[in-house]
Amino acid sequence: MMVQPIRPFVLLLLVGLLFALLMSFMPEQLTLAAWQLRFPTWQNTILKEAPQYADIEIITKRLEQPETPPAPIDTLPHPDSTMQPPPEPQAGRFDYAPGQDTLLYPFFRLLDALKSGQLQESIHVIHFGDSQLEGDRITAELRHSLQSRFGGCGPGLQGITNHLNAKISIYQTNDKHWQWYPLFGKHSKQAPSKYFGLLGNMYVFVPTIKDKTLHIITSTSGKKEKTLYNDTLSLYAEADTSGLSKRAKHNPPPAVGIQIGTVYHRSEQAHANDREVQRVKVLFRNPTKAVEVQVLHNGKLSCQQRFEPSESLQLMVCDVPDDFQNIGIHFKAEGMLEVYGSSLECRRGIVVDNVPIRGSSGLEFTKIPADHLRNQLKKLNVKLLIFEFGVNVGEAEDYTFYEEQFYKQLKYFRDLAPDIPILVISTSDRSKKDGIHYVSLKNIDKLRDAQRQAAFRAGCAFWDLFQAMGGLNSMPSWVKEKLANKDYTHFTPRGARLVSEMLYEALMYEYELYKMAQKPRF
Incomplete structure (x- = not known):
């Protein structure tokens, strides 16, 4: 038996009339415990006067x-x-x-x-x-x-990790062992100190494992290869995870004396001035142990400096050649290290x-x-x-x-x-x-x-x-x-x-x- 075309139409009409009737009696808002339910009514839809939006033609x-x-x-x-x-x-x-x-x-x-x-x-x-x-x-x-x-020139102050702020002006990769503490939010209370950086963050390295069987992973063009620990041109480092639990292997803590860091890469989407870097500044604090900081320009060591323990802010300044492709900032730390950022700039x-x-x-x-x-x-x-x-x-x-x-x-x-x-x-x-x-x-x-x-x-x-x-x-x-x-x-x-x-x-x-x-x- 064929369905009469008029029947679906009548059904839809009845549903529409019922909905229109409900709109006449339902409140605009109903609060149930922690929930707020909003309902369409004649007052807040059809009968409500449309707002006048700003004319931004001149803009x-x-x-x-x-x-x-x-x-x-x-x-x-x-x-x-x-x-x-x-x-x-x-x-x-x-x-x-x-x-x-x-x-x-x-x-x-x-x-x-x-x-x-x-x-x-x-x-x-x-x-x-x-x-x-x-x-x-x-x-x-x-x-x-x-x-x-x-x-x-240069994109200015950059974080050590790139949490929540991917940029077109610079591309960044970093070692996974950094612990990030933002100034805003509940995690700020977990930070080891109140010495946050101007970026509203601190990046902390706290060595917890002693293991002499270290391997360095070197990467300058997307390729990775194992090298010896004494290779000062390494970009990344991680500890030997043999004997660790499955959970610890997934994100193992860094080892004492390990070299960790971050790499900033030139972005072809950036303005020309952002793609030029002449000087690198690194802000950090090493209150307990000495730290060695290296700056690598296009995979080659440009500066290396040792800083004795200090409760005060430390600054490393390194001039680099003009042909910027990538800049690596690496730390060889034996104690707690708080890093506040690196500035890529002109002289x-x-x-x-x-x-x-x-x-x-x-x-x-x-x-x-x-x-x-x-x-x-x-x-x-x-x-x-x-x-x-x-x-x-x-x-x-x-x-x-x-x-x-x-x-x-x-x-x-x-x-x-x-x-x-x-x-x-x-x-x-x-x-x-x-x-x-x-x-x-x-x-x-x-x-x-x-x-x-x-x-x-x-x-x-x-x-x-x-x-x-x-x-x-x-x-x-x-x-x-x-x-x-x-x-x-x-x-x-x-x-x-x-x-x-x-x-x-x-x-x-x-x-x-x-x-x-x-x-x-x-």
């Missing part, structure tokens, strides 16, 4: 421009002996507390010295942030723009370090002893700090609590390094689903205001990224233009490049105002 037009740093703005005196201010950046200029608009001048004076050749050393800019910076997003383009104009110019701390709201830095933090900033010659946090701060009616905690972090840096200016970048817009539409998180503009107030109180410059994106309900517009991911939180690589361009433009606007202020008026 997207920037994507049609060439991917080159903007040309320097002409600030020479005009015939009438007056100075014409440069046009304000489309994304908005930096904000300052009253009377503090010269906060960045110490950094700008260094830019002048680099351009004139008076400064013959490298200076670091550290870009701290949350997962918004992972993969060298935003930072990579800022680095490229600054190095193109003021000189410098002079700007180095911009990418420091994403996943899950962080930027409230952990005061956990690091002030002297240890100060010594790292000094040894790396850091001259500007950038803080960009906010995507991990939850919704709240009032953000006074966050303002106070964030202020304490900024003040901590200002007190221990008063000569280093700080730029605070606000949270980006974030959206969540409200019915069938995505809208900005409740009170996200108040979070931005709290960050601005904390920056002003601590004596820092401030850039409003939230407003630069278009303000409230701008994130859906960025997602539509494929400038942000569909998590409505993180930028795509294309969007990150755009943010970096806007940041660089705003920074250079302030630099041009500084230069204009230095010119004599006739």
Whole structure:
């Protein structure tokens, strides 16, 4: 017997009517123990007025421009002996507390010295942030723009292992025996000390096995071969695991006197400036036993140095040839070793370090002893700090609590390094689903205001990224233009490049105002 075509239609119609009836009576949300159930209703779907999304046409037009740093703005005196201010950046200029608009001048004076050749050393800019910076997003383009104009090379400060932050600017392989402790999260309490590095991590080597039958695995081009332990050009090492349990063999601890390390490889996807390295700096601490540090350039030993035990921060500096293909950093340690990172850079110019701390709201830095933090900033010659946090701060009616905690972090840096200016970048817009539409998180503009107030109180410059994106309900517009991911939180690589361009433009606007202020008026 054939089924009448009308019957399925009637059945679907009845189901639809029943669903429509339920939508009229069901609550929008029902809480059951720890569960929250949301239901579609007429009020939050069909009858709910669609939000007005930000118009970002003026922003997207920037994507049609060439991917080159903007040309320097002409600030020479005009015939009438007056100075014409440069046009304000489309994304908005930096904000300052009253009377503090010269906060960045110490950094700008260094830019002048680099351009004139008076400064013959490298200076670091550290870009701290949350997962918004992972993969060298935003930072990579800022680095490229600054190095193109003021000189410098190299991808900057790198971890010993590559947890959670794979980058296109550098490719990295490392020995499996490193123990990684992040500053943020529950694992920070398991760290052997509070001496975390500027990357928000420490990488620890604690030898626990004594075994003379060591084998070295050498790898310079993807191939592996066993060599004797006294081969100083080895890239990897592991202990003989005979007699160990199955579990221990899977991840055996390193042996006393063993040589372990990491290798940084040139990335062909990186900017040309990231593919050039002239100098390597290694930051570490060996409080109990001596350590021998080796730097290998393209598989050949460039530097080797022994460091006696010290509770203080240690720094090894090694100049290498220009033809960078891979750099190996190796440690022969007989006791506990805390490594904080390696910087790949030029001998002079700007180095911009990418420091994403996943899950962080930027409230952990005061956990690091002030002297240890100060010594790292000094040894790396850091001259500007950038803080960009906010995507991990939850919704709240009032953000006074966050303002106070964030202020304490900024003040901590200002007190221990008063000569280093700080730029605070606000949270980006974030959206969540409200019915069938995505809208900005409740009170996200108040979070931005709290960050601005904390920056002003601590004596820092401030850039409003939230407003630069278009303000409230701008994130859906960025997602539509494929400038942000569909998590409505993180930028795509294309969007990150755009943010970096806007940041660089705003920074250079302030630099041009500084230069204009230095010119004599006739």
